[in-house]
Amino acid sequence: MASRIPTRRTLAAVLAATTASLLLGACGDQTDAGRSPGADGAGAAKNDAPLFTKLPADIRAAGVIKVGTDATYAPMEFTENGKIVGVDPDVAEALGKQLGVKFVFTNGTFDSLITSLNSGRQDVVMSSMTDTMARQEGLDDKGQKTGNGVDFVDYFVAGSVVYVQKGNPQQIRSIADLCGKKTAVQRGTTFEEVAKNRSKECEAAGKPAVPIESFPTDAEAQTRVKAGGAVAGVNDYPVAAYLALKADGGNTFEVVGNQIEAGPFGIAVAKDNPELRDALKAALAASIADGSYQKALDKWGAGTGAIASASVNAGS
Numbered sequence: 001m002a003s004r005i006p007t008r009r010t011l012a013a014v015l016a017a018t019t020a021s022l023l024l025g026a027c028g029d030q031t032d033a034g035r036s037p038g039a040d041g042a043g044a045a046k047n048d049a050p051l052f053t054k055l056p057a058d059i060r061a062a063g064v065i066k067v068g069t070d071a072t073y074a075p076m077e078f079t080e081n082g083k084i085v086g087v088d089p090d091v092a093e094a095l096g097k098q099l100g101v102k103f104v105f106t107n108g109t110f111d112s113l114i115t116s117l118n119s120g121r122q123d124v125v126m127s128s129m130t131d132t133m134a135r136q137e138g139l140d141d142k143g144q145k146t147g148n149g150v151d152f153v154d155y156f157v158a159g160s161v162v163y164v165q166k167g168n169p170q171q172i173r174s175i176a177d178l179c180g181k182k183t184a185v186q187r188g189t190t191f192e193e194v195a196k197n198r199s200k201e202c203e204a205a206g207k208p209a210v211p212i213e214s215f216p217t218d219a220e221a222q223t224r225v226k227a228g229g230a231v232a233g234v235n236d237y238p239v240a241a242y243l244a245l246k247a248d249g250g251n252t253f254e255v256v257g258n259q260i261e262a263g264p265f266g267i268a269v270a271k272d273n274p275e276l277r278d279a280l281k282a283a284l285a286a287s288i289a290d291g292s293y294q295k296a297l298d299k300w301g302a303g304t305g306a307i308a309s310a311s312v313n314a315g316s
Contacts, residue, residue: 049100051286054279059123064102065276067092068122070110072218075242075300076128079107087238088126090296091155097292098283109216111188117270118147124267124276125150128158128236130190131266131315141193152266153280154314156297156305159259160191163240164232165225166254172232174257180208184221184230187214191234194260226252237262238302245301264307264314277312284310 052060059065069088071079077086084105092103105126108116113125114135129135131152138149164172170181175194179202185192192214199210213230215221222243225233235243237259244253269277287293288310297303 047100049098051098051279051282052100054275054282055099055101056273056275056279059101059276062101064104065092065096065099066121066123067103067105068108068113068116068125069105069127070113070217071105071107073128073236073239074246075302076236076239077105077126087156087297087300087302088128090299091287091293092126094287094292094296095280095283098286099279110186110218111216114147114150114268117150117268123273124269124280126267128156128239128265129268130236131264131313132190133316135268136313136315141196148271150268151271151274151277152264152268152313152315153277153284154264154266154311155284155293155307156265156302157262157307158237158265158305159262160194160234161237161240161255161259162232162234162257163225163244163253163255165228166252168254168256170231172256175234175260176257178202178210178232179205180210181231182211182213182229184213184215184224184233185235186218186221187216190261190263191236195234222247222253232256238305242301263316264311265305266313266315281310281312 047060069077069084071077071084073086075086077084077088084107089103089105092105096103106122110127113127113129116122117125131154136149136152138145138147140146162172162175162178164170172178172181175198178195178198183195185195192212195210195212199212203209213221213224215224218235218239221233224230240255244250244255247253267280269280284293288307294303294306297306
């Protein structure tokens with residue numbers, strides 16, 4: 001991955017833009033409707049959100065934080081009536097109120113999200129991404145260095161879980177029963193790694209490996225299980241639980257066994273942007289304290305994944 005190229009304005013440039021906008025404003029529309037938010041820095045200068053000044057200058061000037069996501073993980077993030085909704089957008093909204101900016105989500109493929117962050121196309125990634133040491137250090141699944149890595153502001157805790165067709169025709173009780181059973185997952189995810197690890201355990205015990213089918217999107221993996229092409233799927237617990245509850249009125253899937261390897265989800269931030277990372281951590285701490293964070297989770301039935309305090313890079 002290429003490292004992110006800093007594009008922040010200098011303080012002098014921001015002040016100059018602000019002064020120019022004030023001078024021009026004398027002969028133009030003086031209302032908020034008469035200017036683009038953050039386009040000239042004037043709106044940013046008047047922002048009285050409690051943590052606004054902690055943000056980098058370019059974010060303050062823009063008035064937005066660009067977020068990369070893969071909106072296929074209901075209830076965490078998914079598309080409804082053309083809008084990206086779910087736990088992550090609602091948590092982001094709570095953070096935005098503390099920071100005085102808007103989080104703008106853009107849909108993408110999960111395994112390309114960190115690349116979009118490090119290339120500068122996005123400011124952060126917020127997509128049910130598990131905070132792992134490998135991602136922090138920019139390592140691929142073979143331990144090879146592929147980029148600078150990212151920092152994570154951890155905001156949720158969840159593990160992986162197995163889901164199957166409703167009625168569980170193959171009588172899968174847990175991940176231990178997947179030896180020799182075709183399993184569908186999304187490519188580039190931690191639950192793909194969970195399936196791979198289980199496959200190695202099967203072989204070490206003299207049993208058949210887990211035949212793993214990896215798909216670009218989670219929706220494709222779900223369809224494979226629904227059609228019976230795969231015996232089971234592996235997914236993040238809140239996503240699988242929501243899927244079992246909502247898909248076709250709760251008549252398509254069920255969750256089996258307990259959560260596996262629970263760990264933190266994090267908001268990914270480029271390594272060269274500690275100012276934004278620390279601002280997000282402060283905003284998360286404030287939203288936990290005022291209750292808006294818990295409210296966002298409870299709205300989607302995800303309250304059991306709540307954290308008690310904000311942290312950075314707590315994954316392993």
